Amino acid sequence: MRRLTRFELNNTLRDLLGDDTSPANALPPEELGNGFGNDGTAQSTSRLLVEEYDKLASAVAGRVAADSAQIAALAGCEPAAQGEEVCVRALLSSFGTKAFRRPLDEVETTPYLSLFQTLRGSGAYEDASRGLLRALLQAPQFLYRLEFQASAAPGVTYARLDPYETASRLSYLLWGSLPDAALFTAALNNELQSKDQVRAQAERMLADPRARAMVDFFHGVLFRLDGSERLQKNPTDFPEFAGVAPLMKEETQRFMHDVIWEGDGTLTTLLSGSYSFMNAKLADFYGLPGPRPLGEAFERVELDTTRRAGLLTQGMMMALLTPGVHTNPTLRGVFVMENLLCVRPPDPPPGINVVPPVYAPGLTTRERFAIHAENPTCAGCHGQMDPFGFAFENFDPIGRWRDTDNGKPVDATGTILADVDVAGAFSGPTDLAKRLSESPQVQSCMIAHWFTFAQGRPETSADACTRAQLDAEFTRSGFKIRSLLLALTQTDAFLYRPAGVR
């Protein structure tokens, strides 16, 4: 059982009430859990969170109820003409169905009717409506994604989700929001039963701008791009970085959008594409050779692929993966291992003091990090992690190309020693990027990330059939991300749930 994340709650309130103020940003942050915040088992419930839900519901309800026409519109009912009880029932039926993502039954409706009457006893119709909305907007059916309607046949451990549950799975996967009118209609008419019906809805939904926002959110978490436009670097060391982060973020966003929605749509291009998007200021910052016909606007730029190719070699990624003032191959390496290859490096041995090799003038980062290979305590693990980072030593802490480090030539060659399918010698950043972009292990890892995001839980051995289906479809499509998204909606994991013990 998943609780709506802040991302989902903002989208849901926007689509439900037209509230585009992103009120959920005021909630305390989710536990990290799987990174997406949608991992039900990691979501704890603090008193602060519950207080904030009440505040949020109260504020949103207050904005709605400030306008009696809006309440009437939500209910599709005029209390003066049709009577208050009729209109409250109408509100619970129309607005309630959307908010709860399924029609309310009589058991659910009754307490809200009596709450309305209690509130109406001491206030105006609008006040009572506001209070009713405040209760609905923190109800379990609103804040949580509940899936318990269908019951499995005896002896069967999995149950097919009912049509409304299926509609919500689709809308929260592809839009991070509640179902739209077409999905509700399909659910009502039981038209989400076959895989083809589900697929047709998914195809329709992927063409909607909300799908882009969802993919942005996914990549924002996976590649740590959330808020990266506010990345700052120490101004004494890097005065030239002032104002650059928003441009780098724009570059990365445009590149991703182009690859996924306009271009060939493949993971391969995402990780090794030979082009990018820049404006004059960003190209100047990178020191791209002229003459360039660039102005204020971002335009497509073909890259010198001996230096840059694909997402990892973009300034934003390199700057993000470099906290502090010196490059840190371990941190860059761990990122590649964990996020692209799904390999978790071993934890440091107990009691070890984890500090980066000490900075020394006249030494390159690579020379400083040589201690990791020399000290047998470090070598076992750092021998696996650091080489991935060495490949990116041509990028300084703010993402510029460099040929020298502390006055000495940069060595960005090396050998991947980790037990991964890209193991072996590499000749520099774009060589490693290319190998990662074609790596079956990276392809498999991306499937695992998308599965985790889609299901709000990691894969288990019980998902073997689902996994085989995703592998086959991703491969068949030539590793198109949109095809993977469609494939996710066709799996047993997506369409069924464990028939849990009551």
Added chain:
Amino acid sequence: MSRLYAVSRRTLLRGAGLSLAVPWLDAMNVGRAAPLAFPKRIVVFYTPGGTVIESWRPTGTETNFQMGPILSPLEPIKNQITVLDGLEIKVAREGYGHPHTRGMAGLLTGLPTTMGPYETCGGKSGFPTGPSVDQVIAAKIGGATRLPSLQVAIRWPTMFYGGARVSPTNIISYDTGGAPIPPETDPRAVWSKLFKDANTSPDQLALEHARSGAILDTVGASYRRLAARLPTSDRLRLETHATKVEEIRASIDSVMPSGTACRSDFAADLEGQFASASAVDVCDGCVEQSQDTLIPRTGKIMMDLVSAALACDLTRVATIQWADLAANNSFPWLGLDDTHHGYQHDRGYQPDGISKIDTWYATQFKYFLDQLASYPEGAGSVLDNTVVFWCKEISHPNNHTHTEMPFVLGGGAGGSFRTGRWLKTSDASNSDLLVSFLNAFDIQVGTFGNPDYCKGPLAGLV
């Protein structure tokens, strides 16, 4: 800053039934008897990172000592201070993740980190699996006040990895179910929690409370009803949610206790920007000095709010977290342009920078104690009836050690602890101190957290 008026406003309020801003409150006590004795309180005052122990440590003897340079701001009030020297966060010998994280997790829980998904820049870890000492105390005494406890943070979170998410790198408080408690970072939200009723007439207040009560009753019941239909794990989650709703419901009717005047008018202070208005404003790897310049202002108002909450007996348990352990915030007003973590070791350990930072934190600690002391209570002050625990999660900034922890207590918790001392300990752990805290609040336990690292109450403290 508002002046303190030693004037009762009760008559005024009652007579006028007014809703204008009330600078001082001792009114609105309806149906509550004045407490027979003054309440005891506990505050945790957390600042991140290790310190320069040789500059931190006093010189002299236990009762006749001079503060070292870092603690020198406390020299004028040292009769209210206990410098706790030599404790170890022993439980951090165990657990997963970086020493910073193991220290943070064990600091108030006495428990190790577990295996988990949270990046600590030294392997991954999970949360500790039990309550922190402040929450155990809150469970015992918190029912008497509007808020069982109050958690605030000033510049939070600043961690690179995982961004603005709750993680063992940024949490010090865990509730009695072991769930992490994120702090409030917006002073306006804190004020609203504490004092929003101050500007409302009693009649209006009664009406609003009745309405909120009816709404929350409905909400709580909806969770209970639905929980009964769900499988066990889901049912437990909704029941937890229901319990929190019911707790909040129960606290609606609590009113301002009488007896102590406290400041409630913060209108002018609450305008403008604060250091962490919203957790979504934090990005991975950001060093936002533009936000960092707001730290002193934000810290001051948070300390003012917490001290007012304690003085007004709106809560008796609070935590003030200046940052998280990543401490990727800077101190531009001190002429330091690198981050706090930077001075710890990013460019090599820089003791001068760390000393400046911790001396500044000492002035903040003194400011907070001064606020508590400014509220009279009986023959003394609120400070006399409070213990404020200034703590950190590691001792040496570069070596990440947990021995020789630089801990300081302010106030004696109503005579529970003897102050005015430099207490040197050996082979004692923070868990021993946590037991002493519990005992001071009449929770008679002999051990807390992992018993392997706890020998009972800290010798010499009482």
